[in-house]
Amino acid sequence: xxxxxxxxxxxxxxxxxxxxxxxxxxxxxxxxxxxxxxxxxxxxxxxxxxxxxxxxxxxxxxxxxxxxxxxxxxxxxxxxxxxxxxxxxxxxxxxxxxxxxxxxxxxxxxxxxxxxxxxxxxxxxxxxxxxxxxxxxxxxxxxxxxxxxxxxxxxxxxxxxxxxxxxxxxxxxxxxxxxxxxxxxxxxxxxxxxxxxxxxxxxxxxxxxxxxxxxxxxxxxxxxxxxxxxxxxxxxxxxxxxxxxxxxxxxxxxxxxxxxxxxxxxxxxxxxxxxxxxxxxxxxxxxxxxxxxxxxxxxxxxxxxxxxxxxxxxxxxxxxxxxxxxxxxxxxxxxxxxx
DNA sequence: ATTGCCGGGAT
DNA sequence: ATCCCGGCAAT
Numbered sequence: 001x002x003x004x005x006x007x008x009x010x011x012x013x014x015x016x017x018x019x020x021x022x023x024x025x026x027x028x029x030x031x032x033x034x035x036x037x038x039x040x041x042x043x044x045x046x047x048x049x050x051x052x053x054x055x056x057x058x059x060x061x062x063x064x065x066x067x068x069x070x071x072x073x074x075x076x077x078x079x080x081x082x083x084x085x086x087x088x089x090x091x092x093x094x095x096x097x098x099x100x101x102x103x104x105x106x107x108x109x110x111x112x113x114x115x116x117x118x119x120x121x122x123x124x125x126x127x128x129x130x131x132x133x134x135x136x137x138x139x140x141x142x143x144x145x146x147x148x149x150x151x152x153x154x155x156x157x158x159x160x161x162x163x164x165x166x167x168x169x170x171x172x173x174x175x176x177x178x179x180x181x182x183x184x185x186x187x188x189x190x191x192x193x194x195x196x197x198x199x200x201x202x203x204x205x206x207x208x209x210x211x212x213x214x215x216x217x218x219x220x221x222x223x224x225x226x227x228x229x230x231x232x233x234x235x236x237x238x239x240x241x242x243x244x245x246x247x248x249x250x251x252x253x254x255x256x257x258x259x260x261x262x263x264x265x266x267x268x269x270x271x272x273x274x275x276x277x278x279x280x281x282x283x284x285x286x287x288x289x290x291x292x293x294x295x296x297x298x299x300x301x302x303x304x305x306x307x308x309x310x311x312x313x314x315x316x317x318x319x320x321x322x323x324x325x326x327x328x329x330x331x332x333x334x335x336x337x338x339x
Numbered sequence: 340a341t342t343g344c345c346g347g348g349a350t
Numbered sequence: 351a352t353c354c355c356g357g358c359a360a361t
Contacts, residue, residue, distance in 0.1 A: 306343060306360050313342065330353060333344055342361075349354080 108159050115154050122158075129155040307339030 112129035114121035116137045123129040133154045134140045311334040312324035321329065325336040 311343065326353090328343085331344060331355065340361100343359090345356105345358080347354100347356090350352080 111158050113156050113158050115156055126155075126157075309334075309337040309339050311337050 109124075112123050112126050114123075114129055114132060114137075116133065119137070121129065121132055121136075123132060130152075137154060312328035315337070316323040325334060327333055327335040
């Protein structure tokens with residue numbers, strides 16, 4: 001279930017290059033997610049093998065809620081701890097772990113991959129990868145129990161489909177950003193973090209999707225706007241029309257706006273900004289912009305000549321005023337019987 | 340006088 | 351945005 005809801009997620013955390021300095025995470029960016037499921041909020045609890053130490057920074061980051069607007073923009077909102085409104089039920093740690101268990105039972109296995117430059121070490125346990133990083137890359141004593149969590153920055157948890165893995169470990173290669181060939185993830189990072197030498201990211205590798213294609217798809221569309229796979233191709237350049245939107249139709253000189261609402265489509269003449277209602281072009285239009293200095297009232301010299309059609313007032317009469325169109329009732333240009 | 344509706348005010 | 355109306359121009 002989790003797999004189907006979270007086909008692919010890439011979380012990127014990058015930090016200051018000073019390796020042994022503070023643990024402050026400079027920024028956390030959700031590059032993208034192809035799912036709106038809040039399960040992605042807590043992938044560490046899913047993926048980690050249960051080692052509690054040195055993960056506070058991750059959990060604090062991942063517990064930060066994200067918000068999504070209708071336009072598909074995603075942003076971190078660390079102040080709002082509430083779960084966003086999604087069809088999925090609220091996710092607590094327990095439920096997340098349960099889902100995680102079900103996912104793991106579904107031939108998914110969490111592996112730990114060293115992200116140190118030119119190091120492609122993949123181990124099955126977090127302690128193992130931590131020890132590897134501590135001893136090989138950080139130059140600490142491997143026998144020492146001391147760990148300040150520094151290693152967490154240099155390995156990633158990758159979920160591997162063991163079914164496909166059984167076909168050969170080479171299938172794992174596409175999920176690795178440090179393998180030969182154009183890495184699928186780091187080009188994204190290059191925009192924001194040119195040298196992500198200390199990067200931890202978590203990849204949920206889908207069962208039936210190849211990670212590179214998914215990642216490339218993400219990259220080419222919205223590096224920092226997470227959208228669902230459905231909305232990506234259908235994302236219009238402009239806001240979509242709803243039923244109340246107006247469709248502009250070219251009609252003589254003044255635009256005619258058709259308003260989709262209850263009842264028949266009735267053309268509504270509208271006056272654009274700075275545009276007076278224009279007379280019908282086959283009539284005399286000699287009184288344009290007559291400046292009336294004699295009276296305080298503005299000139300109405302540009303008033304449109306009276307049309308030939310009977311209007312609501314004349315058709316229904318004053319006694320049936322309720323039958324008039326709205327415009328006529330408001331003493332506006334008749335909408336029902338246009339000229 | 341009647342009709343159409345612009346411009347503007349009130350809510 | 352919706353509703354109403356004074357007042358002007360055309361008829």
